[in-house]
Amino acid sequence: MKRRRGSPPEPGCLQAWAAENRALAERWRAARCSGPGGAVKREVRQQRGSFGELLLRMQGLPAALPTLPLELTVLYNSMLFTMGASDSAIKEAAEGIHQGLLRVLEACGACGKDLSTEELWQKVLREVTVEELQAPLHRLGALQAAWWVAASRLGSTAGLFRLLSNAEDPGRARCSEGENELLSLLKAWRVPAEGASLPLVQSTEDLKEILCTATAFLQGLQELEAGNFPTALSLLQEAAGGFCSKRVLAQIYTCLGCCAQRMGNLQTALQHLKRALQVDFQCLPALSHVAAVYQELGETEAELQALALLYEALEKNPPVAASSSPHFLIRTELPVHTPILASLLRHCHPSEVKYLLARRCLQDGRVADAVEHYLDFLALLQEGLQQQVPLDGGSPLPRIPEVFLEAASALEQAGRHQDAITVCEEVISRTTDLIPRMLRVEERLQRPECPSPGTGPSQQKESLCCLAWRAAGYLHQGWAWATLGKNKEAITQFSRCLSDLLRVQMDGSGAEPAENLLPEVEVLQKIRLLSLIGRGTQFLELGRHKEALLDFQHGLQISPGDPAALPYLVEALWKLDRKPEAAARWQKFSQSSPGEDRQGRPLPLFLASCLQRAAFPRREDLARSIGDYLGTPHVDPAS
The missing domain is CATH 1.25.40 (Serine Threonine Protein Phosphatase 5, Tetratricopeptide repeat)
Structure with a gap:
């Protein structure tokens, strides 16, 4: 030129x-x-x-x-x-x-x-x-x-370094090929010498090393997001051997741990995550992932210890924006910005960790610890809802009414029935004005194509959730009163639950398989069944056997062959002196395989204690009585 x-x-x-x-x-x-x-x-x-x-x-x-x-x-x-x-x-x-x-x-x-x-x-x-x-x-x-x-213009970057290295090949597909060869192009690029007469504030050699590390890190994250785990692992390992601060190195090891976890290599994942914490003990997202890996391994004690350490660390040192190192104006973290990195390195809020501790303790049967953690969490809510509860989509927290109901479930299992009743009353009172008098919904998974104004799918789902929470509150109160020996109060709460559920009108056959039901509808059906069983048991205790029989029959119409409801039905028939019918029902029940029980979707944790309470407690006695009546050895369907 x-x-x-x-x-x-x-x-x-x-x-x-x-x-x-x-x-x-x-x-x-x-x-x-x-x-x-x-x-x-x-x-x-x-x-x-x-x-x-x-x-x-x-x-x-x-x-x-x-x-x-x-x-x-x-x-x-x-x-x-x-x-x-x-x-x-x-x-x-x-x-x-x-x-x-x-x-x-x-x-x-x-x-x-x-x-x-x-x-x-x-x-x-x-x-x-x-x-x-x-x-x-x-x-x-x-x-x-x-x-x-x-x-994230890696193709453009590769094209630039082809020119800088005089290695341009016009016949190549620059974008796709560029991403694959970018690291080799960067490494092959010869950095110009720095002249003493024209000093630089950051050497180009340092900048090259930072670019190599950042590019490997970024490409590794992209491959991780795309599900190409072996390639992601290789690129992230390349980045871990590069030029970066301890904070970034800990982040890379955290991503390596997450990649290994998704590949099913859980022990390797733990090694990477522990390495992240050794490099930077303030890399708390790594500790959060450690707890998740221990949960997947089934090591509950180690999982709870990790969560407790995480909560303690967050309480002492709330996460703050990381300060920039003054030694390098351009650092490895500067060019690396992807949604998956933000997701993997998301800092938990103390309230989230406290909830996870409560939930995992409840799931593992550590009722006393669960109660303590749930009450701590509810206390955090009292300090300010907006400040204590993250509202982003990545939070493990469920909706707040569900947390209250889980707390009530823990309190019931701990024998604190009056406290459980009080907690449920909070849910009931706060959802009363959120439920329409009548709610027409599709029973099947498909939604109505043309919902009427003001009753679109999202609003319908919200109304169904509110109804489920309110009904579950009455259900818990019913079982709590029943445990306290207050039959009439228990019947009242079970009846309120059933009355609330009558607000829903289903558009469907009414006999859909569980897997075809809307998740919200399946939960409502389970609540209805548990409430009918609960009220029926109270009628039995009061000697109102016919009313009990009607409730159990209704329950079996909702969930035919349900292993929880059928023994109660047989007992009601037996008490009504309808022994041939009771024996026939029992024999049919005993011949069914335990594996035939319908699994369906996992039910909300807040129903766990109600499911336990609904289990028939006199199975062996009933089986013996029917066996004596038939003159045959008694058979327990559960055995």
Whole structure:
């Protein structure tokens, strides 16, 4: 390309600018060596402004070849401070690089005004052959790569490094092939030597190492998100051996642990996650994943210990925004921004961990511990709902009424029935005004194609959830009163539960298999069945056998052959002296395989205690009585 004949600045200006660049770079090195702190942050802001002013003075004159090496060096230093200032400033730096390339073409008598940045780089690197500009352009190319990696434009980055390494192959598919060969291109790129006359605030060699690590990390995350776990593992291992801070290394090991977990290599996952904590004990997301791996391994004690440590750490040291290292203006974490990384490194809130402790203790039968944790969680809610309960979609917390009902379930199992009744009353009172008088819904999984105004699927689902919570509150109260020996109060609460459920009108055959039912409808049916069993048992205790029989029959209409309801029906028939019918029912029941019980979807945890209470307690006695009546050895269907 022909050189432009222009008037370069006076030699005195060039020397003054070079001296100013040198002084600023030396001042930065001195400030950086003083260690982290507010003074260094102030120096970053001052340096950004000073380099920016110097660059403006230089670019205020027409571009000239003699000054371009210095101008591009000042641009490099200025953009380093701009990109290191904040994530949002990276775009500003990209615009600065674009302007710098236009200045190069201007000095050479060419124009690139209408070209994209990618096209501009192609034109500059192919046509500008001035030897003095090669090193500054290569440094600027490394900054451009950092911007493109941050934007996940890995194909563009690979194309740039093909040009920088003189390894362009026009026949290649740049995007897909580029992503696969990007790391090798980066490693093969020869960093230009740093001249003493044009000092840099961050060496290009360091920038190259950071780009290699960030690219491996980013590609590993992309492969992890795509489900290509072996490739993801290889790339993340490459990143772990790269150039980064301890904080980022801990994040990489955390991602390695998550990748190994998804591959089913749980012990390997634990090793990676423990390594993350050894590198940076403040990497609390790793501790959260450790608990999840222990849960998958079935090691509940270790899981609960991990959760307890996590809760303690969050209480003592709430997560704060990580401070930036002053030693490197561009760091490995700067170009790596993906949703999956944010998801894997999500910091739990103390209230979430407290809930997980409560839930896992309840599921494992550690009732006393579960009660303590649930009450602690409810106390956290009292301190301020918005502050204590995360509202993002990644939270493990269920809806708050479900937590109250789970707490009631734990209290019941701990024998604190009055407390359970009180907790349920809170749910009932808060959902009363949220349920319509009548609710018509589809029984099957498919939703109505044209819902009537104001009763769309989302509102229907919300109404069904509120109804389930309120009905479950009455159900828990019924069983609690029953345990306290208050039959009439128990019958009242069971009846209120059943009355509430009459608000729902199903559009369907009424005999859908469980797997075809809407999840909310299946929960409502189970609540109805448990309430009928509960009320029926109270009628039996009061000697009202016919009413009990009707409830059990109704329950079996809802859930034919249900192993919980059928023994109660047989007992009611027996007490009504309908022994032949009772014996026939029992024989049919005893001949059915235990494996024939319908599984369906997992039911909410807040129904666990009710399911336990509904289990028939006199199975052996009933089997013996029927066996004696028939003159045959008694057979217990459960055996």
